[in-house]
Amino acid sequence: MSLQTEFPFTLPKGYVDEHGTLHRTGIMRLACARDEIEPLRDGRVKENESYATVIVLSRVVTELGTVSRVTTKTIESLFVSDFGYLQDLYRIVNFQDPSILEALEPGAPFPRTSVEVG
Template sequence: MSLRTEYPFTLPKGYVDDHGTLHRTGVMRLACARDEIEPLRDPRVKENDAYATVIVLARVVTELGTVARVSTKTIESLFVSDFSYLQDLYRIINFQDPSILEAMEPGTPFPMESAEVA
């Protein structure tokens, strides 16, 4: 049995880049301790604790359509529903049972239980 470390996703709305191209599919990897520790050193997090989430997602989202590199600017530019979707996906793959993802249609909201996890 091998450990699955990457999870494909489809955003509910999608990221629109500077050229107007819509990107909906992507890949998120499992987080490591460094992904949660490094953002705490960032001055933007010292100004606003909530910014840590933006940095963490930029680190663990490894693919988003044809975007060359997912950055904090990319994550900041997501629609709120897509940002929330990625937060939920992060919680599910890192802290819950990711097998629930197999029963879902791509881009559909996650069950409410997933949003209640720290």
């Protein structure tokens, strides 16, 4: 048995880049401890703890359409529904059973859970 470490996704609305190109598909990898620890050293997180989520997502979203590099600016520019979608996906792949993803249509909302990311 092998461990799945990358998970394809389709955003409900999609990221629109500075050229007006829509990007909906991407890949999120499993997070490692460093992905959650490093943002705590960032000054933006010291000002606003919620910003840690933006940094973590920019580290674990490895592909988003043809965007060459996913950055915090990319994540900040997502529509709220897409940001929430990626937060839910992060919780599922890192803290739950990712096999539930197989039953969902691309871009469909995830089942609500009680797992919280710290």
